[in-house]
Every structure is written in C-alpha cells, then in structure tokens.
Amino acid sequence: MSRPDWLAQAPAHARAFLDGRRLDEVECIIADLSGIARGKAMPAAKFATQSHFYLPNSIFQQTITGDWADDGDAAFLEPDMVLTPDFSTASAAPWTADWTMQVIHDMRDQSGEPVPVAPRNVLKRVVALYEAQGWKPVVAPEMEFYLVARNIDPAKPVEPPMGRSGRRAAARQAYSMSAVDEYGRVIDDIYDFAEAMGLEIDGILQEGGAGQVEMNLRHGDPVKLADEIFYFKRLIREAALRHDCYATFMAKPIQDEPGSAMHIHHSVVDRATGANIFVGPDGSETEAFLHFIGGMQAHMPSVIALLAPYVNSYRRYVRDFAAPVNLEWGRDNRTTGLRVPISDPASKRVENRIAGMDCNPYLGLAASLACGYLGLRDRIAPQPQFTGDAYNSAEGMPRDLTTALDRFEAPSPIHDVLHPHFVSIYGAVKRMEVDAFLQVISPWEREHLLLNV
Template structure:
C-alpha cells in the first residue's frame, strides 16, 4: 500500500496539485466525498465518511429507521476510504491545480464495504478471474444538450447552436448538427485528453442536440471510473458554454431516450483469446450461454439497468428503444445485438441500460448476467431476424415497482451480489419512488384540475 501511495504522491507533486477531490460513488451514481488540500490528503492517506452516505436517495433523503438500522450500525459509524492510484484524474476546469481521486471503501477491520458500487464491480470481476476469464467492455454514452433550465416545471428544450437557432427535427449522424456545438466539444476532447479518458467517436443521435460518445474497449473497472469522470466533465463543459448536459434516460417528451450501450466480450486471461469464438471462427457455446444468461437475468435485475422511474419511459411504445432481451446479429431492434465482427472481436451489445445507470453497477450487472449464463449453461433463444420491437416472449418489466419485486426475489443474484446490497439497493429505489409519488405532475394539473 505504501508503494502505491508513493506513486500517487509523486503523480500529484509532479503536476503541482494543490487540492484533491476525494470521491466515492453512492448507489445512485452521485459522486460523494471531501475536498482536501494535497498535503493533508497525503498525510491522512485516505478519508473517512459515514457509511450511511451509500444509502442516500437521489434526493438526499435516508431510509426509514427500521430498514436503515437493519443495514447499518446504529452508531452511524465511519467507513475508511483508500485512494486508488490507478483512478487519479486531473480536473482541467478548476481554477487551482486540482485532481480527483476515486477511493475504495472498507470497514475498520479492512473488509470491503458490501454496499459500495465499486466493490460490487470488483467482486464480479474476481468471479471471472477465478475462472481464468477477463471481460472486455466498450460503453457508449448518449446524452442531451439542453437550454439552461432553472424551473423544473418547464419542459427542457434544445439549446442555441453556433447558428443562433435551436435544432429541430431528427438529425441522426448529422455532421453539421454536431458542429453546431464545436466550441463545447473542443473543450470536452481537450479536457478528456488531459484526463487520459479513452474516448473514441462523437456521434449526433436521433433527438435534438442528442449526442453519443463512444469509449474504446478496455477493462471494466477502469472504464466505469472513466464514465464517472466523463459525466462530471461533460456537465462542466456544458456549463462553461451556457448550456446543460443531461444523462436522464428520457428527458424530453416524444423524443428518443438516452442509453448506455455496453459492448462486452470475454477473453482468456492468459492468452487474450476471445472465448466467444471457436477455432473455426464460429460462435462458441460459452458465447451462447453468455447471451442466455443475459436473457434470463437482465429482466430479474432490471433496476440496475433502469434505476429511476424516468428510466422506464425509454421502454414506452414507439420510443425506438428495445423492450425485450431477444438477440440478433446486426439487429438494433432487439435488446442484445451481436455486431458483425472478426472472431477475435466477437461481442454482444447490451442496448437496454439507460444513461442514468450507475456505471459500476450496470457494468457489474451486465457482466454478472452473462457469467451466470456461462457457469449455469443457460441456453439462448433463437436469434431474431427482422423487426424485434413487438416480440413479447422475452419482454421486460414495465414499471419500477414490478422490476424491484423481481429483483428482490432473484435468489441466484443474491449469491453473487450479497443480500445486504440487494436489500439496500431495493430499499433506496423504493424510497425514491415513494418520494416521486408525492409530487403532483403537470399532466395532472392540465387534464384533471378542471375536468374531474
């Protein structure tokens, strides 16, 4: 540990960092932690935070006492957060030389905290490593740029681009539409290069000012860290250019939702050979079982892919998002697409996750579903050819309530994710949904106020 901290200390001193943002991810994906002068950060070799921050809802509320104290120590004790020297990133938008360092969380005995999203992903990666396997992932993040909006009662609208006009209509893959925001994305690419983020391509998606950033393939933990950093970076760049960036799954009525597409494959940890392909280049049994596991378990763990009530609006009819776990080759109308590729690059693209999902938990869940399929030899269905939106055999739960009930009952997943995590996650999401249900919507005021 001291050698690793020495490396981090040298990294900070070489860059003349004066301030360190010490981060962990809570269950919702919000970055929580402390900001510390570099000298203090190096002296303390980490930080302490109340374990309870992991069980905060997206509104900042806590659970009811009976659930809260059943999952946590009644004394509201601290957890110990240790910096990961491989998860240190510069903060290019800060006035003073600043770095953000992602931490791992432990109890006072040195055991990893069971409720920590980063620890959950590390546990799933250990399952693969114990089999001699290594997952490779390549996430694609969709998001919207919108006009700054200070009143949540008003709908979001597209921002002004360089032309001085807001975007209208569908501009899929339009270079000119993407170029409307060139100054913003020049900053994004400059900042991401400074941070060492492995960005690949920028694409204009279907919706007005809806964009997609693709990451190069790599190790799951490192990419989950990068997504966490990228979302902060994208929001900061947008604010600098007087617009907003949102990763809500469905921010604008009657427009496409925003997904986090996850390309995933599995290679031999020693040789690097893609285990999804046979020697003759055909699809392997492990590949088919991986797909079978995703088909069986994604509907059981859907709240990890669609964590908010807004997430389920992506799955409404005619929204262009897949609504089932069917699979097909070069087929974007199903939840699990197998892109055309060489045998060494064979992979499956999970198209079901929302951009609002916690990156650690969604990568852990997607890989766990495939892992359970591989070890359990779960058969895959026949591939879909043609349009798959209307296929009903493998449909997803349609509400957050029903999805949470299925997740709560999934005994197979509890074995790997842990009962404490499963209970805590479901409780947080139920608390958020109860909070949502208390809000009177504009639809109710518009159609019920003077009519019923």
Template structure:
C-alpha cells in the same frame, strides 16, 4: 552518448493519470503545482461523494472517513427506510476510505490547480464495503478470474445538451449552437449538427486528455441535440472509473459554455431516450482469445450461454439498470429501447 532510460518514477510524473505510491503522487502533484485535491467515491447513482482538502493535509493523512449512509442516499438526496437493515446502517457508522492512486488525475476545469482521486471503501475492521459500486464490480471480476476469463467492455454514453433551465415546471429545450439557432429537428449522425457545438466538444476532448480518458468516437444521436460519445474498450473497472469521471467532465465542460448536459433516461417527452450501451466480450486469460468466437469466426457454446444468462437474469436486475421513475418513461414500444429479452444478429 546513449540516451538514459526513463525510469518508472519519471514515467509516472509524465503520465496524465495514475501513480503507484504516495511518494510518486506527491512528486506528480508538485510537478503540476497542485495545492488542492478532491477525494471522491462514486455512490450507487454515480454521484461523486467525498471531501476537498489541501494537498498537504492529504499527504499527512491520506485515509479519510465518510458515513456509511452515502451508499444509501438517493439521487434526490433522500434516504430509504432503514427498518430491518443492519445496526451499522442504522448507526450510520464511519467508513474508512483509502485512495486508489492509479486513478489520480487533474481536475482540468478547476480555477486553481487541483487533483482528484477515487477511493476504495472499507469498514473499520478492514472488510470492503459490499455496497460500494467499485467493490461490487471487483467481486464480479473475481468470478471471471476463477474461470480463467478476462472480460472486456466499451461503454457508449448518450446525453442531451439543453439550454439552462432552473425551473423544473418548464420543459427542457435544445441550446443555441454556433449558427445562433437551436436544433428543431432530429439529425441522426449529422456532422453539421455536431459542429454546432465544436467549441464545447473541443473542451471535452481537452479535459478528457488531461485526465487520461480515452475517447473513441463522437456522434449525433437521434434526438434534438442528443449526442453519444464512446470510450475505448478495456478493463471493466478501468472503464467504470472512466465513465464516472467522463459524465462529470461533460457536465462541467457544458457549464463553461452556459449549456446543461443531462444523462436522464427520458429528459424530453417527445424525444428519444438516452442510455449507456455496453459492448462486451470475454477473453481467455491464458491465450487472450475471444471465447465467444471459434477458429472459423463462428459463435461458440459459451457465446450462447452468455446470451442465455442475460435473458434469464436481466429482468431481475432492472431495479439496478433502470432505478428511477424516469427510467421507465424510456422503456416504451417503437422507441429503440430494450423492452424484451429477444436476441438476434445485428438486432438493435
């Protein structure tokens, strides 16, 4: 007997991440016994803002409202001076948030079966919210599309594992690993140092797989208990969503092992800083070829123009790339940090 071809609907039910329609979402959640859903939107700091609701309420009214001020709230929970801003900001008008069902996935660390979905933000008249990070990125991708280009990115996410610390007056310290001792020296690329936290990383891998997040490699970075996990290259919006989910995943997995994970730029005074490096390439949408490389594998004029654009405009966006006081504690000489706009082959 010939095998029956699996349809799109059935494929959606087995996929760990993403469906196309509300009907598929309902079937996907029912198949997993999910009764609760976290409806989130990333703010400018990458913090998940939103609401948690029963699945039944979500399907009866999948659109939700949040105040515009969520995109003005600082990392410390404060707000900037609204003087001079548009009336809708001063009035803190409601936004309309619609779920992007392609981001639907489970919350694997939740006690009860729970799903999560990222939302798009709109004004009441249907205009996208210009400040919403996903919309900012969409606007950039549209500029690439107009030129017939398709950007590809791969983020490298650095972070420290530290022992629990509830008093900000005390410095952070490396946690105790499976050997019963904290890491006291620097162990760049050490496999054994990573193995100290094998149980934690197994949970990170399991949680990531459950959410459809694609991990590429794991290494020990230069600092004590400083790690780096790279995600597989792909579409910038998809990878931005994955990085947003992945940082939360690492924090939650660490908490289950009574460890904190921090992505601060300079969390420990005498240790190297952390960052998120982004590998970038640009393909021709028509041919799929890398526009930075010619037929002989050499650099193209577009490649050098790309570098020149970075050198010219990156200083102007430092307020976005390094938005906190702590960010500038990392940007010092002899610290493997980008303190200039020089470029060279294989130049770290």
C-alpha cells in the same frame, strides 16, 4: 503513514498535467448508489500526510432527493468506512480555478473487508467471479446524453440548446456533422478535458434527439471503464456549463425525443491464452457465446432496476422509438435488446442495449456482467435468434420501477453474485424514491383529470 511521493504512483497523464506546477488541492471521491461523486476535498499538503480518511456508510442509504432510507437495522449508527486512495485513478480536474487532482478511493469497513454496498466494490466482486473461472470480462460502453438549454425551473419543460447559428438544436439529425458543429465549442472542451485527464474517446457523433450526443469509449477492463464513465459524466457537465447550457444524462429529458442509453458491448477472454471465448479456433461461435446470451435473457429481468434506476428511466422504453422493449437477441438487429454486431471473429461480442445512461456505471456494468456470468456458469441456452422486427415480440421485461424492484428483490441467483446486503440497501433506497415521486402531481394529471373526472 505519510505519502509525500504519492504522485510517483499516479498515471503519467496526471504527472504531465502538473509538470512545472504546484498542486493545490486533491478531491478524494467515491460514487454513491446514484453515481454521484461524494467525498472530501483537502489541501494537497494535507493529502500527502495521511494514508486514509473516513466517511459514514450511510452515504449508500441516501436517495437521489437527499432523504435517507432505513436499511433494516435496529439503530441508525452510521459507522465509518475506511477510504484509501487508488492512485491508478489519479486524474486532473481541469475545469477548476486552481491545480486540482481527483482520486477515486477504495472502501472497506473497519475490519478491513470491502464494503459490500459500495458500487465500485459490487463491480469488483462480479469481475472476481469471472477471474476465479479463468476468464477476463471486456466491455466497451457507448454514452448518450443531451446538451440542453439552462433550466432553473423544474416545472418548465427542457428545451434543446441554442446553437452557434442562433437556432435551437434540431431533432432527427442523426450522424449530421453540421448538427455537432452547432455546439462544437462544448465538444472541443470535452476533448480538451479528456486529454488532460488521460481519458480516451473512440468517437463522438450526433444522435437522433435535438442536442443529443453519443460518445464511444474503447474496450477494456470493466472497473477501469466504469471509473472513466464516472469521470466523463462530471467533465461533460463542466464543459457544458462553460457554454451556458447543461449536459443531462436523464434517460428521457425531452418529451417526444428519443431517450439516452448506455449500450454495453461484452466479450470474455481466456486469461491464460488471451483468446475470445465466444469464438473457436476456426472463428465459429462457441457454446460459451450462446450461454452468455442465455444468461442475459434469463436474468436480465432481475436487474432492470439497476439498468433503469428511476421512474423516468422507463419513459425511454417506447416501442419503435430507438430503444429496446424486449430481451430478444439477433445479429445486426437494433430492434432487439441484445444485439450481436458485425465484427471479425476476434472481436465477437454481445451488445446490451437495455441500460440507460442514467444508471450508475459501476452497477450497470456489474448487473450486465452478472447475468452473463450466470449464463456461462450454469450453461443456460438462449431463446432462438430473432430475425425480424423485435418490436413486434413479447416485451419480457419490467416496464416500471415498482415492477422492476419486485423482480430485483425476489429470490434469485443474482443476489449472491451482487451481495445480499447490497440488494437489501438498494431496494430500500429505490422504494423510498418511488414513494417520493408518487407524492408529486404532474401537469398531465392537472390538465386531464382536474375538471374531467
């Protein structure tokens, strides 16, 4: 079935981008396990004549290095998935030379069932569990990333970018407006691209690292916000390339600098009344609020492999270095992994500070929400609030990817929430990435072991 009028179903910002112009190309995309955009680009006229297209399901067995993990089946048949466009995600690709639109696609198998290993479907599955209970989860992500000098030699350490002053971006300048101005042209393009794409930025600030930026997004629906982070990562990289630098979302790209997190603020509202279930009519905290925290404390160790998905991710978890190393919770306490920010009662929320910016946004949000859901469902009581410096507490979480995968693959209620087949595929892919990493000999090993042991 053709769709010559598909743009009528697109958001207003997409139609505005094309006002008076002829659309040249449509990029039909999905996010793989790593959050990389994969799919097909096609002429706009061709896109308008087809209702779906196909991609092999092996896309979700590909590692970050381009290898392919075995999912345990007897044969590697690579059956096709059926991809259909979600027109609500239609958005400009304003960095291209022609007039191009992007459209995120839904993924189903040939019998019409959602592909369980597709990250967007994993998140939709978790959100549906909330909806079945009459709840609506609300999230507000914070994105941290680095702008760095061009680096085409993987053996060379990453450096901060050169600013407009002719000096490299300085560290330890958190919240400095002049530090942001050093690479203001990149920020200007980020704003311009976001406006063209209909993406709303709540604020941009300088973080503690040299060239490190934090960008806050307004709160909303988890799937929509994950789509936006997926888009934002792409547009930020493109904005940086226009100005002779890179944008990186690695958890720890520069030695001795803080890592980059994706803090996730959570609240849950009653679908019938729209009220925040974390507070009662008098504004006091409810049992549901405590149960959500309890679920995160109980089940977060099982999903760290989703929140910190690479060997590099665990370099971010350094005691007293702007990243949590624990699963304690506290009010207005940035040393705890779970923080309750200052807010009015209607905005009562829990901030998960564990997730790294290198995680797939669909899987990071799904993992965090899954823990809170199990806490609500099973009425899990949290540990007592931590009121001191939580860096002095027991860590309580895996500190390397192998240990995290052991916890992820061990029997857990999380498996049924996320889907057992997803757990199997994800574990196989990440195990293969760990094995590939262990084959690489680092400069540290050559410096300290070559002649000394």
